[in-house]
Amino acid sequence: MTETRHAYEGLRAWVEARTGLSLTPDRRASVDLVIAGAMARAGLGEDVQEYRRRLEADDDLLDDLLAELTVGETYFFREPAQFQFLRHTVLPEIRRRKEGDHVLRAWSAGCASGEEAYSLAILFLEEGVADHCRLLATDLSRAMLRKARRGLYGAWSLRGEGAEAARPYLKPQGTHYAVAEHVRRLVTWDCLNLARDVYPSPATGVWGMDLILCRNVLIYFDRETVRRVARRLYDALAAGGWLLTASTDPPLAEDAPLETVVSDQGVFYRRGPRPASRPIRRGGEPTPEAAAPAEPTPAEAPPEPRPPAMPEPWPRASGTLPSPLGADWSETALRIRALANEDVAEAERACAAATEQHPLASELHYLRAVLLVDLGRDEEAIQAARRAIYLDRSLAIVHFTLGSLLERRGDRAGAWRAYRNVRDLCRAGSAEEIVRLTDGVPAGRLAGAAEARLAQLETAREACR
Ligand SMILES: C[S@@+](CC[C@H](N)C(=O)[O-])C[C@H]1O[C@@H](n2cnc3c(N)ncnc32)[C@H](O)[C@@H]1O
Numbered sequence: 508m509t510e511t512r513h514a515y516e517g518l519r520a521w522v523e524a525r526t527g528l529s530l531t532p533d534r535r536a537s538v539d540l541v542i543a544g545a546m547a548r549a550g551l552g553e554d555v556q557e558y559r560r561r562l563e564a565d566d567d568l569l570d571d572l573l574a575e576l577t578v579g580e581t582y583f584f585r586e587p588a589q590f591q592f593l594r595h596t597v598l599p600e601i602r603r604r605k606e607g608d609h610v611l612r613a614w615s616a617g618c619a620s621g622e623e624a625y626s627l628a629i630l631f632l633e634e635g636v637a638d639h640c641r642l643l644a645t646d647l648s649r650a651m652l653r654k655a656r657r658g659l660y661g662a663w664s665l666r667g668e669g670a671e672a673a674r675p676y677l678k679p680q681g682t683h684y685a686v687a688e689h690v691r692r693l694v695t696w697d698c699l700n701l702a703r704d705v706y707p708s709p710a711t712g713v714w715g716m717d718l719i720l721c722r723n724v725l726i727y728f729d730r731e732t733v734r735r736v737a738r739r740l741y742d743a744l745a746a747g748g749w750l751l752t753a754s755t756d757p758p759l760a761e762d763a764p765l766e767t768v769v770s771d772q773g774v775f776y777r778r779g780p781r782p783a784s785r786p787i788r789r790g791g792e793p794t795p796e797a798a799a800p801a802e803p804t805p806a807e808a809p810p811e812p813r814p815p816a817m818p819e820p821w822p823r824a825s826g827t828l829p830s831p832l833g834a835d836w837s838e839t840a841l842r843i844r845a846l847a848n849e850d851v852a853e854a855e856r857a858c859a860a861a862t863e864q865h866p867l868a869s870e871l872h873y874l875r876a877v878l879l880v881d882l883g884r885d886e887e888a889i890q891a892a893r894r895a896i897y898l899d900r901s902l903a904i905v906h907f908t909l910g911s912l913l914e915r916r917g918d919r920a921g922a923w924r925a926y927r928n929v930r931d932l933c934r935a936g937s938a939e940e941i942v943r944l945t946d947g948v949p950a951g952r953l954a955g956a957a958e959a960r961l962a963q964l965e966t967a968r969e970a971c972r
Pocket residue numbers: 574577578579580581582585616617618619620623645646647648651699700701702721722723724727753
């Protein structure tokens with residue numbers, strides 16, 4: 508082993524120990540590339556030892572490296588079923604339990620470029636709790652936080668099936684959308700490394716939370732760090748407070764004394780509703796002395812004839828890292844999706860190259876189709892969706908996307924066939940099963956949406972006779 512390789516190995520081990528990130532051996536090459544890039548930016552050439560000394564002394568430098576090792580992919584109202592649960596279950600429950608002037612304390616932990624926090628702010632406005640809320644959003648990446656504070660997004664941030672809910676609060680600005688001032692005002696942004704033992708604490712503003720969203724972040728941590736973060740999230744909750752993780756995140760029930768609430772909208776966690784040990788006064792600060800399920804969600808209306816949600820594609824194993832290389836297509840896809848947050852056209856070009864490198868990866872063809880839709884290139888999107896289906900006929904969501912595109916193009920017969928395929932595929936198994944490549948959409952719901960489209964196409968055909 509050369510000296511340099513040895514130095515890299517030592518640095519990787521140190522980063523893992525310090526941050527809890529899981530830099531598994533199969534990611535070694537890509538992690539080393541990221542490290543080399545970060546050293547070059549710091550003007551250190553190949554001097555790994557010196558870089559490590561600086562990392563030990565400079566938290567900002569370390570945070571910058573960590574931000575490179577994780578991916579900030581996100582969009583408005585991601586996993587919309589969870590927002591339904593917040594609207595119909597969590598907020599009414601907190602209202603019932605707390606006094607009228609209670610300040611609702613909420614935290615988007617690992618907020619990336621801010622879409623999640625703004626989605627919460629919108630929800631709070633619509634549910635009439637915005638006047639009495641403290642909404643904190645934190646991330647490790649300062650670059651992400653800068654973007655979040657700007658509140659300016661491309662159409663790509665609106666790709667989820669729930670994202671329409673954000674539109675009334677966005678003002679078109681050239682090719683982008685600016686978050687309305689009254690929404691922006693509701694969110695406080697800060698830099699916080701969840702793996703560090705600095706919270707809950709008044710200094711970080713993280714304490715006594717009624718609601719924490721920590722979604723798609725725990726996947727970056729090793730098992731031990733997940734355990735420690737879960738415990739700290741629990742400690743940061745007020746009595747009776749709610750914790751939401753993403754459907755793809757590791758389960759936490761064994762890591763902290765959280766109650767698990769299973770509902771039609773997913774699995775949620777709660778801290779037991781014992782009396783609060785720290786009285787909270789209006790304004791949301793601890794008092795000086797302290798210093799320190801309801802109605803079921805109504806069925807959703809079938810989606811409009813537009814390509815449906817950007818999926819939450821390809822399973823992401825706990826503790827794996829995306830690679831900047833193209834060696835593994837699923838990691839490449841993750842990178843492309845993150846890139847799309849910045850520049851959809853560039854992401855589409857990268858995706859086209861990736862499909863050449865991995866021509867049999869149906870998911871990549873589908874991702875390309877979704878990106879092409881976003882760019883308004885429907886005909887190419889149809890071709891890409893067809894290629895994905897050719898490779899894997901069982902991808903119901905791709906049939907649905909194809910149906911939507913064909914319907915938009917006026918090809919009713921083609922759309923009808925595509926929706927029929929969706930219905931047949933989704934009705935073949937359990938209604939609860941999550942449709943592959945989707946953001947937690949159950950088969951029954953997608954089947955219902957396809958049936959609604961089929962019925963509408965039938966009605967239109969009858970009317971033409
Ligand atoms: C995939 S994004 C999740 C965004 C949002 N929560 C969502 O679900 O859409 C993951 C974010 O976690 C952040 N992150 C990764 N490790 C972190 C850590 N140790 N502390 C805080 N944030 C971290 C990354 O910077 C990135 O912005």
